[in-house]
Amino acid sequence: MPAGVACDHGGMTTLSPTAPEHRANDAGLPDQFPPRMPTTHRSVLPHFLAMIYGLAIVYASLQPFSPWIAPPPGTPFFLFADTVLRYTRFDVLVNALAYLPLGFFLALVPRVRAPWGRLVVGVAGGSALSFAMETLQMFLPPRDASIIDLMSNAAGAAAGGGLAVLLARSSRAKAMVTRARGRWFLPGKFGDLGIALVIVWLVVQVNPGIPLFAIMFDPTTELPVLPGLNSAGMTPDVATVLIEAAHSGLQLLGVGLFVALLLRDRRFIGGAVLLLIGAAVIVKGVAATLLVKPALFERWLRPGVSTGVAVGALLLMIAIWLPRPAQVAMATVALLSSLLATLFAPELIFTGAPLGLFNGLYGHLRNFNGLTHTVLLLWPVAASAFLFALAGRPGWGEPR
Numbered sequence: 001m002p003a004g005v006a007c008d009h010g011g012m013t014t015l016s017p018t019a020p021e022h023r024a025n026d027a028g029l030p031d032q033f034p035p036r037m038p039t040t041h042r043s044v045l046p047h048f049l050a051m052i053y054g055l056a057i058v059y060a061s062l063q064p065f066s067p068w069i070a071p072p073p074g075t076p077f078f079l080f081a082d083t084v085l086r087y088t089r090f091d092v093l094v095n096a097l098a099y100l101p102l103g104f105f106l107a108l109v110p111r112v113r114a115p116w117g118r119l120v121v122g123v124a125g126g127s128a129l130s131f132a133m134e135t136l137q138m139f140l141p142p143r144d145a146s147i148i149d150l151m152s153n154a155a156g157a158a159a160g161g162g163l164a165v166l167l168a169r170s171s172r173a174k175a176m177v178t179r180a181r182g183r184w185f186l187p188g189k190f191g192d193l194g195i196a197l198v199i200v201w202l203v204v205q206v207n208p209g210i211p212l213f214a215i216m217f218d219p220t221t222e223l224p225v226l227p228g229l230n231s232a233g234m235t236p237d238v239a240t241v242l243i244e245a246a247h248s249g250l251q252l253l254g255v256g257l258f259v260a261l262l263l264r265d266r267r268f269i270g271g272a273v274l275l276l277i278g279a280a281v282i283v284k285g286v287a288a289t290l291l292v293k294p295a296l297f298e299r300w301l302r303p304g305v306s307t308g309v310a311v312g313a314l315l316l317m318i319a320i321w322l323p324r325p326a327q328v329a330m331a332t333v334a335l336l337s338s339l340l341a342t343l344f345a346p347e348l349i350f351t352g353a354p355l356g357l358f359n360g361l362y363g364h365l366r367n368f369n370g371l372t373h374t375v376l377l378l379w380p381v382a383a384s385a386f387l388f389a390l391a392g393r394p395g396w397g398e399p400r
Helices: 045-062 089-108 115-137 147-169 171-184 188-204 238-262 266-291 294-300 303-319 324-344 346-350 363-391
Strands: 006-009 012-015 030-032
Touching: 045 089, 045 115, 045 188, 045 363, 089 115, 089 147, 115 147, 147 171, 188 238, 188 266, 188 363, 238 266, 238 303, 238 324, 238 363, 266 303, 303 324, 324 363
Parallel strands: none
Antiparallel strands: 006 012
């Protein structure tokens, strides 16, 4: 009997054992999906995260993407360059940490593999990507191809692969992750992709040069401090405050509804949204403490930003009780509007990374700022496309 087909047994109507029970709202759509554990679904979350993170590494490694110039004749390949190796411990540490997540995700891609096999996958994948990036950097004069970078990247990928092996060998840890995944979020590959998008959004919040829940750099950060003015050197005009408030409020509303639509049960929405906001604040605050000059620590929480977050939170409290079709529409409008709000001040799109905000002027910070800025600009579009696809699925992504 097909799943979900009602049948009559002695005058009593029942559902087939595989038919999930749903509580429908006034729009005729389920508010809750049954919190059962998917037993046959193979999660592809590591695949999505490895692919997205790999693209991020390619972007960060090849900035500024020009000019492409062939090395002068006689230039040795970077592996055999007879030059004095110049590096700092900071460079080595950053290069290793940059490839640690990639090694972790790659090592989790195989479903069944011996521990050494997972480690080999993580190290080989990370080393191959690093080798390709260093080779291409030889054709970009602004970048510097180095064997030290390759070795640091490989070491980071090995560390990530080792962590993945520990996770894969721990039955208790795997069971906890599987239970949480199956109980909280929509099942299947579609749910995995949504979770990956949320993780990406949360990770890029680590940039304290971009205000909380915003998508643009603060254009006043680099200005000198003058007597009687704020730490940025000037009082922001009304237009800037309004745009910041619009960015933060619309982003909070859109991202909050995006998370709500990924959940199986409305009961989890309040806690999940509060956890998301709290995690974003913690990530931004910790990053600001570690990277930002003390005098400019508060730049990530400006008056316009705090106002927008407060208004967005109030709207979100109301929106999470709307029918799912209305949530999809409102989330898409909010996300795209947060991006289109920059049309009122297009110069903000081209505002450079506020390197004066940070404690040190390292090349990595320029690449990091450019990467996070680009991701935040693309994320509303990707999330909106995901929501449109979700709206077109049977049962709004319910298990089948």
